[in-house]
Amino acid sequence: MHGAGAKGIVPQRSADMLLQPVVEGEAGYPPAEPAAGATYIVAAPASGPFEGRENSLASWQQEQWIFATPVEGMRVFDRNASVDRRYDNGWSVASPIASPNGGASIDTEARAAISAIIECLRQSGNLPPA
Structure with missing residues (x-):
C-alpha cells in the first residue's frame, strides 16, 4: 500500500480496504x-x-x-454495477449465463435443475444478473 501524501494512515481503514473490498466503481480521475x-x-x-x-x-x-496493487484472484464487489469483479491481469466481470434453451432433445427436469443452479449462483453474487 502506498500513500499519496505524508500523513499517517489509519490501520483499521487500510485493512478494511483489503479485507472487505467494496469499490464504488471505476474512475480514471x-x-x-x-x-x-x-x-x-x-x-x-x-x-x-x-x-x-x-x-x-x-x-x-x-x-x-492510498493505493493497493491487486493480486491475481483478488475479488471486489462493485457497488455501482452490483457485480463482483475479479483480478486476473486486469479486472473482469463474469459473463451472464443463459438458461438452457433449444436442442433436439428437451429434458425439462434437467433444464429446471440447471436453471435453479444458475439462479442460485446469481443470488449468491457468483454470477452477474441476467
Whole structure:
C-alpha cells in the first residue's frame, strides 16, 4: 500500500480496504469530493493523482489517496454495477449465463435443475444478473 501524501494512515481503514473490498466503481480521475473510505478501481487512462496507477485500488483515507496493487484472484464487489469483479491481469466481470434453451432433445427436469443452479449462483453474487 502506498500513500499519496505524508500523513499517517489509519490501520483499521487500510485493512478494511483489503479485507472487505467494496469499490464504488471505476474512475480514471478522483471524484471532486470523495467520501471518507470510498474506494475505486483506477481505470485507464488515469490522470491526476491516479496517473500511473491503472488497475490499482484507490481509497480516500485521511484526506489523501492510498493505493493497493491487486493480486491475481483478488475479488471486489462493485457497488455501482452490483457485480463482483475479479483480478486476473486486469479486472473482469463474469459473463451472464443463459438458461438452457433449444436442442433436439428437451429434458425439462434437467433444464429446471440447471436453471435453479444458475439462479442460485446469481443470488449468491457468483454470477452477474441476467
